[in-house]
Amino acid sequence: MAKTKKVFPKLHNATWPGVVGKGAPGGDACIELDTMLDLTCAAEVDGNRFDGFDLFLAAPHFDLSQAETLLDPLVEKTLARKLEIGSVVAPIWSGSAMGSQEKRTIFLEAVRSACAVAQKLREKGVRPNGCVRIDSSCSVEDWSKDPEGNQKQIAETFSKACDIAMEYDEMLAAEGEICWGGMHSWKRMLQLLEMVDRPQTLGFQADMSHTLLYLLGYNAPEDRLVPEDFDFSDTATFDAAYRRMTNKLRPWTIDLHIAQNDGSVYGSGSHDKTGRHCLAKDPNGKLDIVKYAGFWLSDEDGLCKRFNHICWDGCMFPNEVMMKPQTWNDILEAMVAVRDKYGWK
Numbered sequence: 472m473a474k475t476k477k478v479f480p481k482l483h484n485a486t487w488p489g490v491v492g493k494g495a496p497g498g499d500a501c502i503e504l505d506t507m508l509d510l511t512c513a514a515e516v517d518g519n520r521f522d523g524f525d526l527f528l529a530a531p532h533f534d535l536s537q538a539e540t541l542l543d544p545l546v547e548k549t550l551a552r553k554l555e556i557g558s559v560v561a562p563i564w565s566g567s568a569m570g571s572q573e574k575r576t577i578f579l580e581a582v583r584s585a586c587a588v589a590q591k592l593r594e595k596g597v598r599p600n601g602c603v604r605i606d607s608s609c610s611v612e613d614w615s616k617d618p619e620g621n622q623k624q625i626a627e628t629f630s631k632a633c634d635i636a637m638e639y640d641e642m643l644a645a646e647g648e649i650c651w652g653g654m655h656s657w658k659r660m661l662q663l664l665e666m667v668d669r670p671q672t673l674g675f676q677a678d679m680s681h682t683l684l685y686l687l688g689y690n691a692p693e694d695r696l697v698p699e700d701f702d703f704s705d706t707a708t709f710d711a712a713y714r715r716m717t718n719k720l721r722p723w724t725i726d727l728h729i730a731q732n733d734g735s736v737y738g739s740g741s742h743d744k745t746g747r748h749c750l751a752k753d754p755n756g757k758l759d760i761v762k763y764a765g766f767w768l769s770d771e772d773g774l775c776k777r778f779n780h781i782c783w784d785g786c787m788f789p790n791e792v793m794m795k796p797q798t799w800n801d802i803l804e805a806m807v808a809v810r811d812k813y814g815w816k
Contacts, residue, residue, distance in 0.1 A: 614652025
């Protein structure tokens with residue numbers, strides 16, 4: 472009997488690895504959106520291809536200040552490549568979810584602009600699913616000057632962002648990453664989500680690379696879930712810790728990045744140090760990608776089916792690596808394996 476092909480979750484590639492950590496003097500240049508889309512379209516594994524891409528709403532990929540001019544060309548290039556658009560990243564970093572009123576206003580204005588574009592892409596028929604990704608846009612160092620006061624202020628700003636998202640019938644996904652103050656540990660991330668308490672509008676974006684660093688307690692040793700100098704060959708301890716983390720954050724998860732990590736931190740260009748994204752087949756990778764994706768995609772009752780697409784994230788790969796077709800075939804192969812294991816028709 473032929474195996475039934477699973478079509479959900481849809482498989483997306485991220486475009487922001489062409490921008491994040493790039494463009495600084497002496498470093499790799501940014502990779503244009505068209506090139507990222509062409510690399511995505513060219514990948515193929517046993518007849519499987521990427522279904523779509525998640526979009527970075529910042530120049531040079533998409534300048535929100537020129538949204539009206541750029542929208543139709545974006546739709547045309549998406550349709551021409553037979554792709555869909557999923558989650559979009561709000562460029563909130565000129566502002567901040569904590570600090571001065573001016574900074575918070577700039578943050579919220581960016582959320583509004585991103586939600587407006589996301590809505591229009593949905594109306595134009597190229598964005599059937601996905602959310603609008605945000606973070607706190609503040610450092611752990613600044614947040615640590617007044618942890619409880621700053622956490623409360625971030626929650627208040629996020630709540631206002633939820634009000635905006637509701638106007639556009641959008642959902643916000645808070646990215647769990649160790650470089651963002653108030654979101655830098657699994658415990659603080661959970662606290663922030665519970666403080667906002669808007670589960671119909673604000674959820675969690677889990678990245679398998681970043682959340683591995685949650686376990687190790689980078690930037691929050693008090694919240695580590697495995698012993699210091701942990702031996703990754705101790706799979707029983709790792710699995711128990713990973714299950715503890717995902718059990719807490721999975722109910723909030725509305726966006727998932729499939730990724731690999733070697734257990735270290737890394738930064739390039741202007742991007743702060745965070746979980747080092749590795750190639751899908753990196754021999755130093757600490758994650759069995761298919762196995763641990765399942766911790767996010769299913770619980771004791773079976774598949775969660777809370778979102779209809781998953782996305783690969785490989786930020787800060789060198790351009791030389793990103794321009795190799797095999798890089799994207801290997802990534803797609805891992806994504807297909809995840810869908811084969813946990814997908815549905």
